[in-house]
Amino acid sequence: EDVVEAQEAVDHFKGEPMRHPALIRRADKPFNGETPPSLLTEKFHTPNDVFYVRNHLPVPQVDAKTYRLEIDGINLTETTFSLQDIKKFPKVSISATIQCGGNRRTEMGKDKVVAGLGWTGGAIGNAKWTGARLVDVLRSAGFKPEAYKHAKQLHVKFDGLDTDQSGECYGASVPLSYLLDGNFDAILAYEMNDKPIPIDHGFPVRIVLPGIVGARSVKWLSRVSISEEESQSPWQQRDYKVFSPSVSLETVDFSAAPPIMDTPVTSYICSHNNGDKVKKGPVKLQGYAFSGGGRGIVRVEISLDKGKTWNVARISDTANLESTKNWSWVLWEANVNIQANAEIWVKAVDSGYNQQPEDFNNIWNYRGLLSTAYHKIYLEAR
Amino acid sequence: EDVVEAQEAVDHFKGEPMRHPALIRRADKPFNGETPPSLLTEKFHTPNDVFYVRNHLPVPQVDAKTYRLEIDGINLTETTFSLQDIKKFPKVSISATIQCGGNRRTEMGKDKVVAGLGWTGGAIGNAKWTGARLVDVLRSAGFKPEAYKHAKQLHVKFDGLDTDQSGECYGASVPLSYLLDGNFDAILAYEMNDKPIPIDHGFPVRIVLPGIVGARSVKWLSRVSISEEESQSPWQQRDYKVFSPSVSLETVDFSAAPPIMDTPVTSYICSHNNGDKVKKGPVKLQGYAFSGGGRGIVRVEISLDKGKTWNVARISDTANLESTKNWSWVLWEANVNIQANAEIWVKAVDSGYNQQPEDFNNIWNYRGLLSTAYHKIYLEAR
Ligand SMILES: [Mo]
Ligand SMILES: [Mo]
DSSP states (O other): OHHHHHHHHSOTTTTOOOOOTTSEEEETTTTEEEOOHHHHTTOSSOOGGGSOEEOSSOOOOOOTTTOEEEEEETTOOOEEEEHHHHHTSOEEEEEEEEEOTTTTHHHHTTTSOOOSOOOOTTSEEEEEEEEEEHHHHHHTTTOOGGGGTTOTTOEEEEEEEEEOTTSOEEEEEEEGGGGGBTTOOOEEEEEETTEEOOGGGTTTOEEEOTTBOGGGSOSSEEEEEEESSOOOSHIIIIITBOOOTTOOTTTOOGGGSOBOOBOOOEEEEOSOOTTOEEOSEEEEEEEEEEOSTTOOEEEEEEESSTTSSOEEOEEOOOOOTTOSSOOSOEEEEEEEEESSOEEEEEEEEETTOOBOOSSSGGGOOTTOOSOOSOEEEEEEEO | OHHHHHHHHSOTTTTOOOOOTTSEEEETTTTEEEOOHHHHTTOSSOOGGGSOEEOSSOOOOOOTTTOEEEEEETTOOOEEEEHHHHHTSOEEEEEEEEEOTTTTHHHHTTTSOOOSOOOOTTSEEEEEEEEEEHHHHHHTTTOOGGGGTTOTTOEEEEEEEEEOTTSOEEEEEEEGGGGGBTTOOOEEEEEETTEEOOGGGTTTOEEEOTTBOGGGSOSSEEEEEEESSOOOSHIIIIITBOOOTTOOTTTOOGGGSOBOOBOOOEEEEOSOOTTOEEOSEEEEEEEEEEOSTTOOEEEEEEESSTTSSOEEOEEOOOOOTTOSSOOSOEEEEEEEEESSOEEEEEEEEETTOOBOOSSSGGGOOTTOOOOOSOEEEEEEEO
8 A cells, every 4th residue: 555655646647638628538547538429420530639539558748859769670670760750751641540449338338247448439530640651661671571471470569658657668569461461551640630649649659550449559659660479568468359258357368369450340320329309300310430451331221120121321421542441430421200219220331241240249248349239329209 | 035045055064064963053054053061061171072163154165285364454564374384483372261152142031032042051162272373473464563552443353264155254353452462362273272173163273362252263264454444244243242131133223332352250050950950968069160351260159048148169270371361261169068959059250350240131132142140050959
């Protein structure tokens, strides 16, 4: 208990930035806040100040002038880059959705409790990310994709400047194979929606790994390394893995599942909440749909009769800029005619024709991750 | 009717090869036959003579000595290759599953009729495919991946030597972006399980596009072309597309859905049939699980109580040879204790944490394609 008191005496969170009052707080230290879902459909690119914030550790204070990024590892020459160095590489923009692995967790936890922050459907956002291509910067440190062709088991590790009280930093990694895919747009981003990246989102530089669960897009990036091992951080090794419904925290074998990378197809109704009262007659539903791995959304479907019949929703355009893959969500809308109390179901189909599961029972996992079943809300007609 | 008689007078199928009697015939002209599911779990690599056969047209007679492959299209020098020319490129082997888009169609058609061949779960097989890398051969015709980086809308077209009565050949295409992914192993295959490719499977050369629906792995390959348009064949433009449950052949807008490429995660019980009688006590279940896009299978789960509880099955090793991706199915087995009549459910989770839908109602489509819901069988205990 002496230790606890000593820790409390130093407030590791005293330098935290201001947050927009619209963000719904899910935790204070570290700060975690989600966007009210109704705001998400207002703009294709979520505004910076209401973009959901997922911090695992205190926000670090970083001086752009002294900031340095280190690159090292297998087949690379150890090289250090200032922010100005990074800005000298060709400036590239992608439109990409970042989603927390726990988005929509509260739905999975309704029937059987799950551990984790109580996100509804707002732990997701879509932004324009601008910066240097990771592969361009790596090439200047000697990276040659051909040199790794048969290296099945290599990883690209990312370290953040945010640290825990023992000095361990936030960390994540992805299989090196991602960087061997010429369609993958990993960006060392220094702008978010045409502004310098806000402090909460990784100022001055974060890695943006599109199509991959948000936890790998490390903020306040300090180091990129090609390694024979994955990041050994708890977020890589334990927290962002999905186990069988039969597994509990007591029985889990962490090595039995891979860390989450590409996320599965999901969809959400943002315009209405479960239990809302609506006037009888036409109702306009709005929401988002997203799939990881650069898979686009082929269609979004709505059912008012628990799946007996489905109608296809209208999809807004996606703005993919230079990408060959679909890194962004789609926003959708559907006009329905409500004449009596109704349960509304939404589901999406991605370009790999992946479908969402119908409910949460069979995908339940004790951490409440990848909670991607149909979104179902009940509307009361008045 | 005169025309019909004239056509029947010429038997376009008289040169067809012999087929193994174990293959279950689903159509005669053209020949289509599936592997009895119980044979599929005997070997990781399905033997050539019982590998399912999906022909869309009469089998062409091809002389290996006069065989030529033509390469042409955007940024390429038109080049012709003999079989000997193709064999001069580095010889590469991959282990890859090929699956018909209609595999398991009969399950989807149980409650509401679907159009297409009546496949059960045997329109799938896994083989070792050996040949030249498509990109190696293309490079010798001037292909440079960098030249296409910003070409979002290009396609690689494949023509077969099999033709309909008007002379139109079988054809398919895939987005060029596949070839920009250094992890993608497209093979101009001339061997199947270390033997020359059998006539029914494309002798002397077929393209093998792993992770992609079988219909794109064109057999008796005559031409590869980089083009601004997709293949205009009916199999690309109409037959292998998945529409909403609300769409029928009468209302379909063929442009509303993309052609199937990567296939979603599926699983199947091969050891038992629906309705089988088993002795009370331990029962060993066996089957396969597969996902497209090079996604591996993370786990296979079995439920004996309609999803209330799940148990993880044992997975056999996959032999991926040189690939960074998982192009092969897994075979799995599970010992269960049957004491009363039981409904057995199996589902799989892939490395993108994609899940199967629970039943067919909500993924129903009039062609019965991508019938990938949980496999459910009823066992009677004696
Ligand atoms: Mo997250
Ligand atoms: Mo097929």
